[in-house]
Amino acid sequence: MRGESRIPEGVWQKCRGCGELIFIKELIRNLRVCPRCGFHFPMGAEEYVDLLTEGRSLSTIEDVHRPPYLIAALTQVKRFKVVIAALDPNAEKLPEHLVYRSIALAFESAAENGLPLITITPGGLFMKGEGRDKETIKSIVQMEKSALKFEKTGLMHISILTRPHPTYDFATLIPLGDLV
Known part of the structure; x- marks a missing residue:
């Protein structure tokens, strides 16, 4: 759609704790912990x-x-x-x-x-x-x-x-x- 920005898949992760979008590389550097609210994302x-x-x-x-x-x-x-x-x-x-x-x-x-x-x-x-x-x-x-x-x-x-x-x-x- 025109005027709508597309976010490439695998670049951002939405936090289930605070709802903020987090840059995946930042999330990985922070050991999968949201830097804003401290939510721990599951690791495989x-x-x-x-x-x-x-x-x-x-x-x-x-x-x-x-x-x-x-x-x-x-x-x-x-x-x-x-x-x-x-x-x-x-x-x-x-x-x-x-x-x-x-x-x-x-x-x-x-x-x-x-x-x-x-x-x-x-x-x-x-x-x-x-x-x-x-x-x-x-x-x-x-x-x-x-x-x-x-x-x-x-x-x-x-x-x-x-x-x-x-x-x-x-x-x-x-x-x-x-x-x-």
Whole structure:
């Protein structure tokens, strides 16, 4: 339309807190916090991993790395080698058993490589509870066994909760790190 200015997509973000338009580059520089009202925009798994690893390369754990929803990899935070498992808030788009299996393999990889584990998980995923298929239940059991194996190593587990929820399925397992 004539006289109407068009804003290119991906340049501006409207704040859900104050309604102001924020230049995307400014929002990223401010770690996705609105500079006007302090509203925290959700971050995806890739953004969290990139922030922690300062853009270092990832050596992905085969068969479980599903960007952008799920990242499972060996990497470095500062000068320390770690295993990192990050779930995106949209990970519910993946099959439930795949998510549990991926977390299990991250625990196993950390234990086998003698490395600390960092898990980044949002609250509110997989709150179904009932009607799980055999494959999902098998993956949950595998995750519990892998977590116990990792715990016996005495290695550090840092659990980052991005949007904690009191009825989150992982509440009994993943957030029980050495540092939450």
